[in-house]
Amino acid sequence: MTDNAAGYGQSVTREAAPRRFQFGKLFRQFGTFAIFLILLGLASLQSDAFLTERNIMNILRQHAGTGIMAVGMLYVILTRGIDLSVGSISALGAVVTAVLVQDYPLPVALLMVVGIGAACGAVSGFLVAFLRLPAFVVTLAMMTAARGMALILSNGQPIMLGEPGAALSVFGTAFPLGVPAPALLMFGVFALAFIVLNFSRFGRLVKAIGSNEEAVRLSGISVGWYVMAVYVISGALAAIAGIVVTSRSGVGSASVGDGAELDVIAAVVIGGASLMGGRGGVLNTFLGVLILGIIGNIMNLAGVPGYHQQVYLGVIIVVAVVLQHASHILRRR
Amino acid sequence: MTPLVALRGIDKSFAGIHALSGVSFDVRPGEVHAMVGENGAGKSTLMRVMGGELRPDAGSVEVGGEAVRLTGPTDAIRRGISIIHQEMALAPDLSVAENIFLGELPARIGWGRLNTQAKELIARLGFDISPRATVSDLSVAHQQVVEIAKALSRRARVIVFDEPTAVLSMGDAKRLLEIIRGLRREGVGIVYISHRLDEIYAIADRISVLKDGRNVDTVTPDAVPVDQLIRMMVGRPLSQLFGEKPHTTVGEELLRVENLALPNGVAGVSFSLRRGEVVGLGGLVGSGRTEVARAIFGADPISSGTITLRGENYRPRSPKQAVRHGIALVPEDRKGQGVVLDLAIRKNATMANTGPVTRLGFFSGGKERSVVRGLIDDLRIKLGDMGDPVSSLSGGNQQKVVLAKWFHAGGDVVILDEPTRGVDVGAKTEIYSLIHRMAAEGKAVLVISSEHAELFGLCDRVLVMGEGRLRGELLPPDYSEENLLMLSMTSGAEERARA
Numbered sequence: 095m096t097d098n099a100a101g102y103g104q105s106v107t108r109e110a111a112p113r114r115f116q117f118g119k120l121f122r123q124f125g126t127f128a129i130f131l132i133l134l135g136l137a138s139l140q141s142d143a144f145l146t147e148r149n150i151m152n153i154l155r156q157h158a159g160t161g162i163m164a165v166g167m168l169y170v171i172l173t174r175g176i177d178l179s180v181g182s183i184s185a186l187g188a189v190v191t192a193v194l195v196q197d198y199p200l201p202v203a204l205l206m207v208v209g210i211g212a213a214c215g216a217v218s219g220f221l222v223a224f225l226r227l228p229a230f231v232v233t234l235a236m237m238t239a240a241r242g243m244a245l246i247l248s249n250g251q252p253i254m255l256g257e258p259g260a261a262l263s264v265f266g267t268a269f270p271l272g273v274p275a276p277a278l279l280m281f282g283v284f285a286l287a288f289i290v291l292n293f294s295r296f297g298r299l300v301k302a303i304g305s306n307e308e309a310v311r312l313s314g315i316s317v318g319w320y321v322m323a324v325y326v327i328s329g330a331l332a333a334i335a336g337i338v339v340t341s342r343s344g345v346g347s348a349s350v351g352d353g354a355e356l357d358v359i360a361a362v363v364i365g366g367a368s369l370m371g372g373r374g375g376v377l378n379t380f381l382g383v384l385i386l387g388i389i390g391n392i393m394n395l396a397g398v399p400g401y402h403q404q405v406y407l408g409v410i411i412v413v414a415v416v417l418q419h420a421s422h423i424l425r426r427r
Numbered sequence: 428m429t430p431l432v433a434l435r436g437i438d439k440s441f442a443g444i445h446a447l448s449g450v451s452f453d454v455r456p457g458e459v460h461a462m463v464g465e466n467g468a469g470k471s472t473l474m475r476v477m478g479g480e481l482r483p484d485a486g487s488v489e490v491g492g493e494a495v496r497l498t499g500p501t502d503a504i505r506r507g508i509s510i511i512h513q514e515m516a517l518a519p520d521l522s523v524a525e526n527i528f529l530g531e532l533p534a535r536i537g538w539g540r541l542n543t544q545a546k547e548l549i550a551r552l553g554f555d556i557s558p559r560a561t562v563s564d565l566s567v568a569h570q571q572v573v574e575i576a577k578a579l580s581r582r583a584r585v586i587v588f589d590e591p592t593a594v595l596s597m598g599d600a601k602r603l604l605e606i607i608r609g610l611r612r613e614g615v616g617i618v619y620i621s622h623r624l625d626e627i628y629a630i631a632d633r634i635s636v637l638k639d640g641r642n643v644d645t646v647t648p649d650a651v652p653v654d655q656l657i658r659m660m661v662g663r664p665l666s667q668l669f670g671e672k673p674h675t676t677v678g679e680e681l682l683r684v685e686n687l688a689l690p691n692g693v694a695g696v697s698f699s700l701r702r703g704e705v706v707g708l709g710g711l712v713g714s715g716r717t718e719v720a721r722a723i724f725g726a727d728p729i730s731s732g733t734i735t736l737r738g739e740n741y742r743p744r745s746p747k748q749a750v751r752h753g754i755a756l757v758p759e760d761r762k763g764q765g766v767v768l769d770l771a772i773r774k775n776a777t778m779a780n781t782g783p784v785t786r787l788g789f790f791s792g793g794k795e796r797s798v799v800r801g802l803i804d805d806l807r808i809k810l811g812d813m814g815d816p817v818s819s820l821s822g823g824n825q826q827k828v829v830l831a832k833w834f835h836a837g838g839d840v841v842i843l844d845e846p847t848r849g850v851d852v853g854a855k856t857e858i859y860s861l862i863h864r865m866a867a868e869g870k871a872v873l874v875i876s877s878e879h880a881e882l883f884g885l886c887d888r889v890l891v892m893g894e895g896r897l898r899g900e901l902l903p904p905d906y907s908e909e910n911l912l913m914l915s916m917t918s919g920a921e922e923r924a925r926a
Contacts, residue, residue, distance in 0.1 A: 294789045295781050298774055306767040312726060312758055313779040313832065314750025372769055 125417055126366050126378045126385070133388050141395040149391065151274055155342070157387040158276035159184065159335035159351070161380065163358045164365075165287045166215075166328030168379045171362055172291075172304045173321050174371025175222060175229035179236035180332040181354035183214050185244040185347070187336025191262070192253035192346025200261050208333050214240055215329020219322035233325075237355065244348035252347040255340065266341030276338045283331065288376040300324060304371025360407075361386045364414045385414075429492040430455050431585050431616040432508060437476055437486035446472045447640045449486070454585050454616035459607060461619045461627045464637035465660055465877070470620050473637070474587050477618070478510040479503030509578035510587040513594075515570055517562050517577075523549075524558035527577045548576040552606050568599035575606060586610065587618040592626060593713060604630050622711050622916060624653055636660055654909065661879065661908035677887075678702030680738075681871040682840050684723065687732035693718050693895040696732070700840065700871035705862060707886035708875045709901075710915040714892040716875045717759055720842045724756040725749040736840070750779060755833035759844035759875070761822070765829040768818040772810055773799045775817050775828050779836040802831040807857060823854025830861055841865055844875045859885060879908045891915050 137144045163180045170177045187207050194203035214236055221232045255263055268275040291297035299320050302310050311317045332351075340346045365382030367374025389410055393403045433453035439446050447469045454460050462470050475481040476488070479497035487494050490506045497503050503510075517526050524545035525532070532541075545558035554572050562570060571591060578586050588607070592600040607617055607630060621627055627634060628648050636643040636659045643659050651659075680701045688694040693715040700706055708716045721727045723734065725743030734741045736752055743749045746756070758764035766775050776799045777784050784795040799813050808827045810820060817825055826846065833841060843862065847855045862885060865872050876882050882889045883906040891898050893915040901910055 293792075295785050296788060298770075298790070299778075302767045302770050302774070302778065305769045306763070308764045309767050310778070312724070312746050312756060312764050314747045314836070315778070316745065316747050372767075 126364065126381045126414075129364070129414055129417070130381045130385055130388075133385055133392075137388055137392045137395075140392055143395055144392065147272075149395075151269070151272075151277070153384075153387040153391050154277035154280070155274035157383055158274070158280040159338050160354065160357050160361060160386070161280040161383040162283050162331050162335045162338065163328075163354065164361045164379050164383050165283050165376070166324075166331035167355075167358045167362050168287070168365070168367055168374055168376065169291075169300055169324040170229070170328050171359075171367050171369060172300050172371060172374055173324050174304045174307075174369075175321070175324065176233060176359070176369070177215075177218070177325060177328045178230065178233040178355045179214065179218060179240055180328060180335070180358055181351035182237045182240035182244065183211050183329050183332035184336035184339065184351035184354060185349065186214070186240045186247075187211050187333035188340040188346040188350040189244045189248045189253060189336075189348050190333075190346070191337050191340045192255055192259065193247060195255060195259040195262060200259075204337060207337055208330050211333020211336070212326045212330040215326040215332075216322065218329070219325030222325060223318040223321035241348065244350075248346065248348045250348065252345040255344050255346070259340075259344075262337075262341045263344050266338070266344070276342060279334075279338065283334075284376055284380050291376050296320070296323070301372055305373070357386060360411050364411060428455050430489070431491065432477060433489040433492075434473065434477060434483075435487050435489065437473065437488075438484045439472055439476060439481060440484055445640050447476070447483070450637065450640065450642055451486075452477075452618075452635055452642075454618055456584070456616055457611055457614045458632040459611055459617040459619050459630050461621065461631035461634045462637060463621070463624070463627060463634060463656065463660060464643075465879075468637040468660075469640040470637055471589065472640075474510060474589060474618070474620065477503070477585075477587065478508060504581055504583075507582060507584035508587070509581060509583035509585070511571070511574050511578065511589065511591060513590045515574055517570060517573060519561075519563035521562060522558065523556055523560050523562060523565070523573050526562055526573055527558075527580050529577070531581070544580070545576065548579050549573075551579065551609075552576060553602075553609065566599075567594050568596070568602070571595070571603065572606070575610075583615065585616040585618065587620070589620045590622065591619075592621065592623060600626070624656065624916060628653070654913075657909050657912050661912065675703040675867050677704050678869060681736065682723070683735040684719075685733045685735075687719065687722065687734070688730045689715075689718055689722050690728060690730050691715075691718055691895075693722075696892075696897045698890055698897065698900075700873060702839070702869045702871055703866050704888075705866045705872045705874060705886045707882035707889035708873055708892065709877075709879060709882050709889050709911050710892035710898070712877060714915060715895040716892050717844055718895075719892070720756060720844050720873070720875060721758075723749070724754055724842065726756070750836060750838065753838040754840045755779075755836060755838040755842065757826075757829050757833065757841070757843040757846055759848065761826055761829065761849070766817045766825055769816050771814045772803075772808075772817050772820070772828055773813040776802055776813075776831045776835060779832050798835065799831075802835055806831050806834070806861065821851070821854070823850040823858070826850055826854070826858060827861075830858070839870045840873075841870050842873045842875070845877065846874065847876070847878070847881065879911050882911075 143149055163184065167177055167180060187210070190210055191203065191207050194206055198206070218232050218236045221227045222229045265275050270278065291300070299310060299315060303317055303320055307317055336350060339350050361382040362374065362379050363369070363382070364385050365374065365378035367379065389407060390403065393406065398406070430453035435451050437447050437450045450469065450473055452462070452473060464470050472481065476483050479500045479502050488497055489495065490508070495506065497506070518529065521529070524542045527545045527548060528541055542558040549556050549558070549572060552572055552575060554569070556565065556569050556572065562573060565573065575586070591603055595603060604626065607619070611617060619627065619631060631648055633645055633647055634656065635645040636656065638660060678701055680699050683699040685697045687696040696719055708719070710716055718727065722729050723743070725745045725748050729742065741752060743752070762768060773795060777795055784790060784798055796813065803810065803813065806827045808824050808831065810824060817828055820828065846862070847858055850858065862872055862874065874882065874885055889901045889906070889911065891901060891911055891914040898914045901914070
């Protein structure tokens with residue numbers, strides 16, 4: 095018997111499909127930027143108050159904490175993980191900052207705070223990387239525990255920075271070069287994260303691990319240390335976000351960053367990162383943070399009540415993600 | 428007698444490669460029809476067509492003499508065709524009864540009745556397993572019984588067994604054959620796929636031989652002796668793919684493995700590799716070849732045995748250590764383990780050895796590009812841009828990226844697991860010449876392959892594994908697929924008799 099007697103199936107297509115206009119790919123690369131531009135346009139049409147220097151700086155200042163945490167979250171998500179503990183670690187950072195500045199010189203106190211955040215991340219990271227526990231569960235536990243520690247340390251009361259922390263308060267309210275200092279710090283963190291992710295061995299392997307951990311391991315790389323490291327980074331950055339919030343408000347409170355982890359994840363996802371790992375970028379995450387900030391800001395300017403805002407935000411996140419996945423959704427048709 | 432199921436003139440291609448060409452196969456009521464053939468002969472593909480998992484490109488499927496178009500596995504099951512897969516498809520956390528009736532559970536479950544029915548079905552197979560037991564607590568053999576009971580509960584008229592005894596002990600395998608004889612008496616049609624020829628001779632009424640996706644013949648066991656059957660399975664001329672093997676001088680011993688045993692049952696594996704040598708590791712899929720390779724590479728744990736590398740004791744605990752010691756592994760699952768598909772070709776190529784292209788942990792773009800450019804030219808990788816993801820390449824070029832990675836890493840013990848699987852003929856020849864080149868450069872090369880012709884064409888000697896043991900070694904004068912299969916497939920006693 096030889097080849098292909100005619101039958102109902104005919105022969106399979108052998109040539110690759112012709113290169114069509116790849117809407118999906120294009121959108122993955124520039125989609126976030128497009129959403130950002132559209133929102134920017136809508137916002138400026140919607141309210142004259144939007145495109146004022148004061149308002150823009152305000153958005154940046156308010157979202158500096160979210161932005162800093164989003165960098166850590168991006169790294170974690172690139173490895174196919176998730177970190178639910180960032181909001182709580184930022185609260186712990188805020189409280190510890192207010193406590194430590196009373197007794198220690200400011201730089202020492204701040205280093206200790208960052209160290210505590212990193213330590214929290216190291217615990218989660220160890221459990222995820224080496225004991226292979228699910229990141230969701232581990233960081234959920236850390237989320238509860240860190241919030242609890244913040245409450246214990248502060249006795250449930252906000253702690254005033256007071257005179258010893260005056261220098262920190264100056265940072266929180268300063269406008270060097272006409273830009274809020276916390277926003278400058280956020281820019282710095284994003285810039286550093288961009289360089290590390292795109293040009294360092296560490297950044298490359300983090301991305302590679304998220305896309306195919308086994309292939310990386312079989313290239314002779316200790317995957318575990320890299321996975322642990324991203325949680326350490328995320329914890330440290332969350333603590334820094336806590337410092338920033340404290341510097342702005344002048345008090346360290348255990349209620350800081352309540353639910354922040356969801357905003358942070360939303361920002362990263364709006365920025366086009368894939369929760370399946372391996373896909374996502376620093377610039378797009380930055381845009382994701384800005385998009386989140388602008389949406390909230392427009393609705394505030396338009397006088398949309400807070401509860402309604404949450405519903406709209408949910409809808410907008412879904413729309414953003416649907417657009418990111420447009421290629422898959424279309425192909426399934 | 429009308430066959431219960433008949434496949435006629437089935438064609439099936441994957442990505443332009445013919446897996447089946449005009450294959451016909453049928454099962455009559457009350458017979459055991461065995462199917463044999465080498466790995467890749469098309470047995471599994473054919474069964475997936477019968478089970479409704481794959482739709483044929485051409486040809487027809489008849490059930491009870493009537494042409495049908497199976498729309499999916501559910502449709503096939505409804506028409507009375509059940510497949511007992513090699514990897515069992517049970518829900519491990521559910522009970523025996525729940526598993527048996529999964530998919531046809533009534534809206535209101537009468538547990539008492541369900542459990543009784545399950546017990547009866549199992550009893551019909553001559554076993555006594557509690558219907559309330561959780562499946563994951565059962566032995567593999569009992570799990571298989573549950574699978575069969577599940578097929579019976581769906582009133583299967585044809586049951587396909589795909590390598591059912593591969594996971595069973597000797598005693599359990601015997602009992603399984605008893606069950607199958609019982610089913611045959613009840614008029615069920617059995618398709619039996621196995622590499623164990625002694626079992627096939629014990630149970631089959633007819634044997635069909637498949638080779639390279641085509642029917643060779645259908646015979647009865649009493650008409651054809653074992654050695655003739657093996658010849659039918661393999662008889663193909665050695666192709667001229669392999670190029671001229673350069674004359675290399677075999678140097679000092681690099682790697683010596685003694686009495687290697689692994690937690691998964693591989694045991695008593697001893698061999699050595701010398702510089703300039705290409706050594707084959709043959710045997711059927713599942714005989715432990717890949718496991719041995721992964722253990723030497725530190726990817727899986729070792730239970731006992733010693734490995735000596737360049738005269739020193741070596742016990743790898745991770746692939747990282749293995750790479751540091753100059754060992755490279757080209758894994759069998761290229762897409763799952765060899766490359767990071769979404770990552771750029773350039774980044775994949777330097778992954779195992781970033782030292783020369785980084786400073787203080789940061790890549791120096793120019794240096795990396797020139798190194799990768801060199802590798803691409805050297806290995807003749809056909810690509811658009813080295814910044815494109817590996818997924819943009821053909822299978823052969825993807826594999827060359829994996830080889831480039833290890834050329835760049837510079838190890839001198841190279842293990843290649845199925846290096847040409849899914850690779851077109853042109854790229855195959857190039858990969859063969861790269862393997863020769865490694866040997867000429869003084870590396871020790873171990874090639875695992877299911878393509879016997881490839882082993883004979885490439886290797887200075889071929890180690891043969893079977894069921895987790897190293898069964899022997901073939902030297903060029905004894906190179907024949909029959910010898911290799913005989914070593915691999917026959918059990919210990921016969922092997923000693925031959926040696």
